[in-house]
Amino acid sequence: MSEPLVPGLLLAERYRLERVLGQGAMGQVWRCTDLRLEREVAVKLVASELRAGREQEVRLQREAKAAAILDHPGITAVFDAGEHGGWLYIVMQLLQGEDLQGVLERSPSGLPVQSALDLAAQIADALAAAHEGGVVHRDLKPANVMLVQRNRIKICDFGIAWQAGSEGVTRTGVLMGTPLYMSPEQWRGQRVDHRTDLYSLGCVLYSLLTGEPPYPATSLYALMTQHLTAEPPLLSSRRPEISGNIDALGVALLAKDPAARPADARAIQAALDRQSRTPVRVDGPPRDEAGMAVLRGPAVGGPAVTAAQVPRSSVPTSSPASRTATKAEAERAAQDIADPALRARALRRVAEAAIVGRPAATVEDPGPTRVAPPIDPDVALRHAVGPDARCRVMLQAARAAAGTEDAMTWLLTAAEEAGSVDTGTRADLLREITVALAPYDIDRAIYLANQIPGATVALRRDKEHAEIAVAAAVADPAGAERAARGLAGSTLRADTLARIAIALVERLPDTAEQIVRRIDARPQDRVVALTRLSAAFSARDPARAAALRRQADQELQSLGPQADRTRGAIVAALAKSDSTIAYYIAMEIRDTPLRDAALGTLVELLTEP
Incomplete structure (x- = not known):
């Protein structure tokens, strides 16, 4: 058990705790006095009982090392790290100011354009330094950017940063980041590079200019669908005075494919610096002969394209294409089970399935297969x-x-x-x-x-x-x-109608939608059917998928106490056809035992022979 934290406690015989500055799920941040150098510092602490095994310890050490190697005025300095009384701690520069989330809460319609562009340019400059040092932040958001004296920014909290050359502790397929600002590759649980920070910077830019991120949503699944499939809204549609070049930059930063984003943070900084010195316009973005807004992409200053030509990215079917993909999906679900005994059981099942599912040993090629002739x-x-x-x-x-x-x-x-x-x-x-x-x-x-x-x-x-x-x-x-x-049975009737509709998605999409919308069954059974069809349409027709999902969300909200159980039923129904969507719906379940049960079901179905 970790030693209680109280004012006056001395860490490592050097850092005296003064008062709590903040507290989160993983620990606390204290204002402390460094008795050796006689200065005020901030100390972030994580208790032993809050660590997820060695992984959390390695992650905190990574944060200290990642920030310590970076020497830039836009990145919070790290001075020291260690362990005391069951607490891991990081000693950091004490910042006097306010995070950008607090600033935006007082400016719900966004900041003045020139101010927003200047702040975004500073963030890009700090990111460029981090990337040049081999560090990817992976959780950039307004709450992790401090505004200090003379309107200068400081990026902080490198808690899930990735450093080139370091041994990874993040499991493939595990959600890392803050959903409103996460890149498509993070939603898919894929490995990331510096371009994931550029996507998050695009989301931050939208927040600074409009007061909200590009894809506000009421549920994790709806948010994931938007980040994976929706074309980014033009900034000028919310702030008409924004120039066409900034519109183009916003679209380029939020490209679904990392390769279509600007090459690096330096290019973004240069573009923002130019725009922050350019008077804002009062008309719309430049138009082509057909009246379509002209954008720049895929990189800032690249060839002109029209909004109609911005590529759409579809949700990849989450039915695993290989044993490796299936194991990653199952492991992600197992790791998120709160109950330790259930989590251990689920992880054991994943491990056993991986052993059983190993490919057979290579044997000598027997030559071409002989196909028997058809029998009369x-x-x-x-x-x-x-x-x-x-x-x-x-x-x-x-x-x-x-x-x-x-x-x-x-x-x-x-x-x-x-x-x-x-x-x-x-x-x-x-x-x-x-x-x-x-x-x-x-x-x-x-x-x-x-x-x-x-x-x-x-x-x-x-x-x-x-x-x-x-x-x-x-x-x-x-x-x-x-x-x-x-x-006769409501659940069987709704399930069968959903399966019929899914079979018709490719050939008769209108008929498929009509069949599900006409379902006469219990509300929870209708919600499951609507969600299943939405998932089936996600790759083929994102707009139709989104409309079905909105209908399902509306009906789900009316279910009250039954909502979490209904989400559990959706997880079971989608586990094998779209395990990624099933996972995010499971994570929306508020009741912890029901969420654990849904995640356990997902693991079982994904690891079935």
């Missing part, structure tokens, strides 16, 4: 022994003849043959047959499903009908929707 079903039937084997041959023949009348004939013949099979095997065969028959004749498939042994039980029968409806979705959307709406 009539010949196969003559050699099949028993009705079970004959049904299997007919199913194979139907698959080989997919899309033809012969396929339906084979399936109906197989259904008749299944009547001679024993009860247990007959149920499995009829399930296969009815699902395969659904695209050809959904009504006959449902009739046959009612003949499945045990189908007199309503819930079991409805589950059979649900699978048939989904199988028929593309071939017969109206019939599939009709069958789904006849299901």
Whole structure:
């Protein structure tokens, strides 16, 4: 247990605690007196019980080293670091001033243009020094920039900074940064370089000029979607006096692709310095012959492009493309579980899955694969022994003849043959047959499903009908929707309609949206369906995805105490199809046990064989 912090306590026989300056989730900042050099300093402390194992200790040491190697008037100086009584501490320059977040709270519409540009140029200058020293901040935001005497800035809090040549302690796939100011690559849990700070600087620039970041949002998922897909708003749309060059710089800084951003912070500083000395305009940005705003990009001073040509970046499908990606997603979810026992269990499951999922040892290439010639079903039937084997041959023949009348004939013949099979095997065969028959004749498939042994039980029968409806979705959307709406259970009905809609996203997007919007089910089941379809549209049609998500958010807000449980259901539904979205929705759950349960479910589903 760490020693209690009280005024008068002496750290390392040198730093006397005077009073608390601030307190956060990871520790405290105190005003202290350095008795050896007789000066006032600020000391940041993190208690042993608040450290996430050695990782937090290494991160705090990294902050001290990262800032200590930087000698720049725009970066807070670090003097010392150590440990005392269970506390890790960093001794820093004591700043007299106010952070930019506090400044903006008093200026909700933004600062005067020239002042904002001057401050942004100073930040760019300090970032350039950090980047030239091999340090990436990774959490740039107004709260981490202090405004001190003579309107000069100081960047502080290098707590999650990355230093070139250092051994990484940040897990791939783990969210690092502050959501309102995070780059797309940070949202995706990817490794970052200096260009992630340039994106955050773009967000800070928007805040300084307009009073709010470019993408204000009410939920993590909505915020992530905007950072990954939405075109940045033109600054002049909120402040008409802003010049076209600043519009262009804002768009370039917020490019989704790091390669499309300005090359470095020095280029940004030079551009801002030029603009801060240029009188602001009162008209709109320059226009091309078609009336489209002309921007500069991808780098400041680059070739002119129009706003219509600014590339859109779509949300990458988060269904992992490899075992490595899956493990990273699962590990990120496991690490965020609050309960230590549940977290350890989840991490153990991730580790076990990684061992089981190792690729097989390399073997000698056996040469080209020989493909067996197709077998004549009539010949196969003559050699099949028993009705079970004959049904299997007919199913194979139907698959080989997919899309033809012969396929339906084979399936109906197989259904008749299944009547001679024993009860247990007959149920499995009829399930296969009815699902395969659904695209050809959904009504006959449902009739046959009612003949499945045990189908007199309503819930079991409805589950059979649900699978048939989904199988028929593309071939017969109206019939599939009709069958789904006849299901008795609200959750099963909404789930089936969502699956039908998702199957139609590529070919019939309007029909897909209409099906989900017409869902008549419990509010929580509707929210899950709307969110699932929104995720399915995210890459193909970001605008439609955003509209569906807004509708889901509105309905979710009305659920009251059920909202967190509904988020848990969404996580389970999206885990395998879009695990990144599932993770961020899980992190929105306010109730800690429910959030842990949702994260645990995500881990289990991602690590299933």
